[in-house]
Amino acid sequence: MTGYSKEGTFIRLHYPSNRLKQDPTKWINWVPHPEYVQGFSAVTRIWVYICRFLLWLYSGTLKIPVLWEAPVADNTKMPVILFSHGFGASRFICSTLCYELASHGFLVASVEHRDTSACASYYYQSEEDCTKDKRTWILHQRMNLSNGGPEHYKIRNAQIYLRRQECVNALNLLEEINKGKARNILSCKLSLDVFKDNLDFTNLCMMGHSFGGATSLLTLDSDPRLKMGVILDGWMFPIKNEVLSIPQPLLFLNSQTFHIKSNLTALGKIIQERENRSVFTVLKTNHESQTDSPTAVGFWMDWFLSKIDHEKALRLQNHMVIRFLNQTSGFPEDASASGKYIAKFSSIILDGLQDFSISPRRPFTFSLSTFPIKEDLKKR
Template sequence: MGSLIWERLSQRIWHIVHPRATWRYILCVGLATFVVFRGLSTSSPLMSSNLPQYTGPYNVGTIDVEVPVETRSINNATFREGGHAAFKLETVLFTLYYPATKGAVSSKPHHLWVPKPLSITGQGYARFAHISNFVTDSLFTFGLWGLVGGTKIPAHVDVPLHGSPDFHNEPLTTEDGFPVMIFSHGMASTRTDYTQYVGELASRGFIVAAIEHRDGSGPGTQITIQRKRRSLLHFNVGHLTAESGLDSDTFREAQLDFRQAEVEETVRVLNQINRGQGKEVLMSNSRKEGQSLHQWGGRLAMNNATIGGHSFGATLALQTLKDGPSKALPFQGAVVLDPGKQSGPLNHDVRVPTLILHSNSWSKQHSVFFGRPHFDVVKEVVQGILRKGKDAWFMTSLGTSHPSVTDAPLIEPWLLSFTTGATIDVHEGVHQYVQVTERFLRFQQTGAKEGILSECVTYPEYKVVDEHRPDSGRLPEVFRKYWQIHAAPCGGEAL
């Protein structure tokens, strides 16, 4: 019996250490090994850059919030391993980025761009690559350490909100408080992948809550309940029991429903803070941040909140607008960045002002989406909003690729430009997204269409242009190099 057990154990170890040598396995292991040894030999990340400081008039603060919710199961699906519920909502985790009081100094270290432990994220990405085992998990983890392990988010942790009453008596910026946007990340991403985009908005006077989704779409996360932590790694329909009855389409639906529940809980917590219950939120926050949340009462303009998202998160943003606005989902506008091509149908029942921005790669590539070109489906969403009498825009950001709005090109500019084909300067790419989003959020406040939002349609369909001689129709020169407008509330051109 003992020899039989040892034989089987030896076979198991052999299969773990020597998996099937597919091209994906060889490529990923080779890259990860190179990154590890390069990092060990130079003590610095591979071709990596620090995240830049924010450029707006406000300092930027950040607070991690994870609080328990009334436990509910969004779907009855269960994991093959362990039999636990896959879509059980127990806590909601989001990071606040906000205008901070000038001169406030934090006693806490900056948040890491990849939260500890790195092993969770490394193992999660190995799962995404379908090569997860002891060796590859370790290599992915060391690869992350070599690439971005020490990268820090430049926002100041847990400092007072700008205008806090007991800190220099600074005035409020608006009668209704700071405008609020809730932001949803994309597939294979986390809430920390967009810190430059959301931090820049915070530096311009907005409060952004970036959600960490626990629907299996991220590489990995830790869920903390009553001081007990458990890890949740990326999962897909293949990790669920057959009795769950989900296929790839219904699995995506379950993920979106779970994400929407997390958005609803985030709204609930923000309303709680706005009602002056910041101390209660701090007491229940397992991340132990939010010392000044009790001063946030009445400071959030929740009556004019915006939903935002990228890729899978953009599809989710549109879904939250169905039959809205509502008490649970009170959004009066939406910022939709590259709505997903493989994340389910897009909701067309949108009755609030909406800004949809496509990366150049998203518009340029012809993709069939439920039997129709993806570009046409997205444009139809905007046209439907315009027909309802609401303002909406659909634009393409020239020279960008799908990850251009994320932090990744800023941290690894050479690697991302090489692999994605983006031609725009990485800093300019994020700046353009921030600039147009800011215009839209200001429009939400004032109703004034300024900057590029005041321009008309330049190309009803996407036009391939010479990057050295960009031509976006009648746009002023300041916009011509960077944007094409496909639909806009300007005359009847977009209809």
């Protein structure tokens, strides 16, 4: 975190380490503070004590199986990926994707947006507040998404421009980290100096889910430092009136049920603009399948859809991202394992933009179906 105001930057860094021995005592909670559960309650409009109960019932105390403040891998240049989360989410909502990419040698910086679209975020108003851990919280502001209309678009468009600036600020911070000039105001045993001259911006990638997908497109349009983009179920409404020209190679990974016709139309304009676009739709997945949330509380959306196992969906997505990064930048050098894994699911991967907008849908409907938690996110 930088700065003592909400205009500062707040990111989580995922990076490779030579420390191979797992130490569960250093794993961190998936939900880093109870206020984020309060935020999930505001997003879903479910009483907070029910949200807490469902989290406890379904997954207990969920841990992210990474080492906290682990030593950075020796003698390595880490290609940089910047990640933008979706509406009602946070810096930790796609932890499985971020640490999987880090395990392949990338440094992934996950931004926590402070535009009130996140489930929650916070900052410190002064150095004294930071020392006392007196947090100033930025709470989620709920809108009735069914209202639509010019006012809804005006608010979302303003938010996405703030989000874009936060991404630009994060990129600036990463450059300062690489120069050895950045200061982290949060208490941390690992100095940012260990990253000096170790970040590789040659093939800088912008990546995002949903609202973060649209944020990524807007940032790619305006920041030439970015060399490629990965868009996971991009929610195009906030930029539907924007005229974008994006020369960078793009990967679009779509789930089966998220995209209505207007969203597909907006995506189609960007996809058809250039030839360097890869577009895939994965059947039997929904908007949640691209995040960690089903591991924590099960599926809430698209009750009628027969879904593939959530762990498999996440692994498939991660391998498709890794394959794209390999094909576009040459890193990681060997993506053969990803190709083999993707081949197993060829029957549910459709090439190109697909229209499933007439399929029955029930957004935010709780399902009691459960899925095994194995290696990605584990409870303790």
